[in-house]
Amino acid sequence: MSQSDVLQRGDDFLMQYPRNSKVWKMFSHFTCLFTVGVSKLIITSLYNVELNHFDRLERAIDKAHDQNRGIMTVMNHMSVIDDPFIWAVFPWKTYRKLDNIRWCLGAHNVCFTNKFISTYFSLGQTLSTERFGAGPFQGSIDATVRLLSPDETLKNMDTLKSHFKMNRPAWVHVYPEGFVLQLQPPFSNSMRYFKWGITRMILESTRQPVIVPIFTTGFENIAPEDTAESPVDRYLPAGYGTKINVTVGKEIDEHVIENYRAEWSALVEKYKNPDSPHDLTDELKWGKEAQELRSRVAATLRENVAKIRHEERGFPQEDKRFKSPQWWKRYTTTEGASDPDVKFIGKNWAIRRLQSCLTGKESKDSNK
Template identity: 70%
Template sequence: MAFPDVLQRGDDFLSEYPRNSKIWKAFSYGTCVFTIGMSKLILKSLYNVELNHFHELEHAIDRSHKEERGLMTIMNHMSVVDDPFIWAVFPWRTYKNLQNMRWCLGADNVCFTNKYVGTYFSLGQVLATKRFGTGPFQGSIEAMIRLVSPIESCPSSDNFSPTFKIAKPAWIHVYPEGFVLQLNPPFSNSMRYFKWGITRVLLESTKAPIVVPIFTTGFEKVAPEDTAESYSRFLPNNIGADIKVTVGKPIDDKVIEEYRQEWNTLVEKYTDPRNPTDLSDELKYGKDAQELRSKVANMLREHVANIRHEKCNFPKEDERFKSPTWWKRFTVTEGDSDPDVKFIGKNWAIRRLQKFLADRDNEDDINTKKNNDNEGK
């Protein structure tokens, strides 16, 4: 079930840029095509690219159009060039029009550092996402829910007055780990745990999206994390390396609907009658809701991990890597809890390494002081 207030906040987030404008749409399509074209030039000239089982994604795209359903692709996050290079691997026929261009999430401190960079990424259908403390209840996630929700199935309510126009439910692409992960052997090509934002899209959209898992290797060779703080970050590395993209089968709709039914049961139980158009605190932070989101996140991760093991012939992952608790302890201790696990480069999930947070914290302190001063007047 989707709440009108959630859809409205998502609609408002999408409307922050003039995305309904024909001029914006033309520039948006041009930006996407140009970026994909440049990425194709680099990949085809310098690397050996292998694409497997693309027909699974192509059929899913066709189904999403015929069934008026959103499409959600989920993928491991090995490199800062995963996006846009992943789109250069697929054939040009995939991108017939703007409707066939994916939407995705991008960290606001990386992709939206100023209005010029932010405009470029917005034209490229990237939504600004805040990390470190904001969590899954933020505008970009609710915009994703709005994008995959067919307008005709949206609840009729005075609380939801859509202004963002979209012809059909969209294609969204997510990296549920939230951060790039590159580990030294024997843990190469492993994954972090999947975060909860993606589960909100699956559970709270008005109609279940088609979900397609993807696993990639090789992009970490193009941009290894040990070059992150040097000039070579901006140059192609390891020329001639192999890049492999493997598309999995769409997740069974019956599996997804079972989870959505669990969510609907919780909605019936925990909706606040005083505010029935929005998520209650229990549906946000309650134990039952959190356990359901964890189950869904684990299920989605397992589908990507199965491609890694069964299609790409990697040995099964270390069992520790499935656990959010393990990752949080490992990150808080900056690796001291499990010294056998070594990062290539840095673990960017460590708060201390994110310089932008100091500015944000200072801004929060200033705003808090202003609010306190205003309250005292």
């Protein structure tokens, strides 16, 4: 069940730029095509690219379009160049129309540091997201809920004054780990836990999105994290000739997602505030039942990405610790001292102390 106040905040967030303008759309499409083109030139010239089961994504996109639903792709995050290089792997026909190009979330302190860079990433359909302190109830997440909600489903929401217009619900691509993860052997190609903020997109959009998992390897060799603090090496591609593998998984079971959404609707009815019936209550944000539901949805998303890793790519099973949010929070809080056998390549950027450009107190939801 969707709340119109959430959709309104998402609409307002999207309209911080003139996204309905034909001129904006023209420059946005050009920006996306230019970025994909440069990325294609680099990876096809310098690397060995393998794309598996792209037909699964094509079918999912067609299904979403035919049923007027949004599409959500969920991927592991091993490199700072995952985006845009992942899009260079897919064929040009994917980007013929701006409506077909993905939206994604980008860290505010990385992708929106000045007006020029902010405009570039905004034209590239990236939404500014604060990773420390703002938590999952912020404008960019509200905006993705709006992007996945068809315009026609908003007509009966009298309190919503929608200004952002879509020809069809959007494609939203997410990296649910929130941070790049590169671990030293024997834990290579493992994943963090999936943060439950992204599950709001699934539970709160007005219509259930089509969800497709993706697992990749190789991008971490192009931009290894041990060069992150080098002003030269950080921006030069490495690992020439390395193999880049992108494997698209099977669409996540619709019935599973339907059941999660039914649970959410029941919670919305149970904890509705008569004085503010169109918004999330504190219980729906921080209550035990709501958090437990979001955690289960996030775990399901992770299981489906991990399934590609284990069953289709043939990697050994991950260490069981890595599935646990509690383990990761303890490991990050102790800066690795709790489990010294797990070593990062480079640094664990989830440690707030390392984010020198951030200010303000970390709130209770910063690790969600």
